[in-house]
Amino acid sequence: MDIIQIPSVWALAILLVFGALWVAFGWWLGKKNNSLDDFMLAGRNVGFAFATATAMATWITSNTTLVAPQLTYQFGIWGMVGYSMAALGLILFAPLATRIKSLMPNGYTCGDFIRQRYGRFAWYVFLIVSMFYAFGWLVSLGMAGGILLSALSGIDYYIGMSAILLICVLYTLLGGLRAVIATDFIQTIIILLGVLWIAYVCLQDVGLEKIYSSVSHESPELLNLLFPAAIMFLFNNIFFGIGEIFHSNVWWSRAFAFKKDVGKKSFLLSGLLWFPIPIVTGFIALSAPALNIYPPTADMIGPLVAAKLLGEIGAIFVFVVVFSALASSLDSLLAATSDLLTKDIYKGLINKKASKQQLLRVSKITIVSLGIVTWILCLPRVTTLGELLNFTGAFVASTIWPIVFGLYQRRLNGLYAGLAMLIGTSLGLVGYFTIGFYVAALISCLFSLIICLIGIWLKNANFQWENLNESNKKQAGEM
């Protein structure tokens, strides 16, 4: 029953062709980049179509193509529905994107906002949370790349992982956010067509009735709507998704980069269009028993079923789809994390008087360094994909309330915002280790809210929004 593997020469050829294509595209788009704003934020003028596609593509990651089937295999119906609820993160971010753009028309990163709104303590905590998440995601993407290649072709895990990182670093380096967004559009179309094709073949070859009957015979709990662990997982995943989007510079940089008035509708539309994707990729996993497929590890279920359904040609196609999904997230994350490191760590802490040209150079060096660090962290293949990423759930969910209150409310001050993130994360991690990964984000979000409410009740920071805009203007002038 083992997976149909494509010859490693083919796999390498695909990587080479697609890699060369993305890199050349990145180089071509990079020629239009004249300033730091061009490189970091695509000139702050991204239109509705690209804005929607990039939001969608970035949110379709290895998680959606590999972890959604994994969670469906583990948690059944609630696994895939719960996963698709991560779209709520995009939808709820829509009004926030408008608010961000209007409060900080010249802003660069989410770190800028936290520092100016809450001060140093909260900023430090936020940076730790943000960096932990960014590296968790980077490592999970790098590892997914390696796992995919080793599963679908004869290529070694280390070679696959290195190739994907190298390609993404190269085109992000050459083209900045413009390259990231333009490749995102093409990658979204490839991913959607690929996923739909696999789903179509699955319906034709197996059929929903057979899937349903074999699952209810062999793995009845997967269809159970009262599956306890899956019910616990549902809202956890929602808060995890919201936390990921609300805090991450990947999304803030898009809010800054999109044209005025485009942010809200593009995030809304991308959320609505993203909704069904985890269900489409997830339900394929439910056909495993009907196809007599039983995976060695749960994270292998997606590629195993797809390759079995589609044969050798299909294996090549699956390979291209997952490679696109990985690249569309990896590039965004490289660009956004590099912005955060350049603006917040380098300009914020190391060289406060850095010029525009210096920042552009540092930003490029950071992209390369990030690639190298991720590569080193991916070397030991430590844990399954889902577990690694869910570990960060405790971190990101703690930022939801401080960000919402910070954007709209004057009362909450920096001390309580920082404490909310700190205590929320800590208790979320306690939940992760004592109950299970599927409660970490929920617990973290809850306690973060409690601390925020105590803070709002005890003290009034009376923050003036003009401060945010003024220091912004000053900063834009400096740069």
Add this chain to the structure above:
Amino acid sequence: MSLKRWFALVIIAGISHFSCAAEGGERALLPVEQTSSEGYFTLKWDPSISNNNTQLQMSLNRDFRQILQSYPLPSEGKITLSGYATGDYYFRLHNLSPNHQPENIQSHALVKVSHRSLESAIQLFILGILLFAGLVVCIFKFSKSESSI
């Protein structure tokens, strides 16, 4: 006992212990016993046994009177199964070739599936709904009154 002889004995004992463990490990499903509160679990064995003639069998009884399910073995030497309801499940590796000696049937592994209580899951679910509703209401109200803030 001379020191030399003592060392020699220790080394021999060590080697024999190691080889016994290796032989036992080759036939056994690991872990011998595990509990799962989510209905999914992983069983491992020596990958060299994975062939078309051997399959993984599941039964509700230790003596495997009735085989409820048989699974083909992935070549990686491990399998992840999911969707099991609460109960005790016995697994063994079974060689199907006709000339195979029955005494070579491998030892079994026990998986105890005990799902978390539905009550606590629903409590968490309600908590999640309330927290989520709170967030939606907050964002909606905040963004409506945005201009006035």
Add this chain to the structure above:
Amino acid sequence: MSISITWFELLINVALGIAVLAPIVLITLVIIDLKKEQLW
């Protein structure tokens, strides 16, 4: 309490329907933006 076959089919078919719409919507939007020269 298991999901019934009817609801299961409905869930998957609705998801597939929206997923089919997604690439069509995205490509149409890009063509419109391209014509209006509003891509960037």
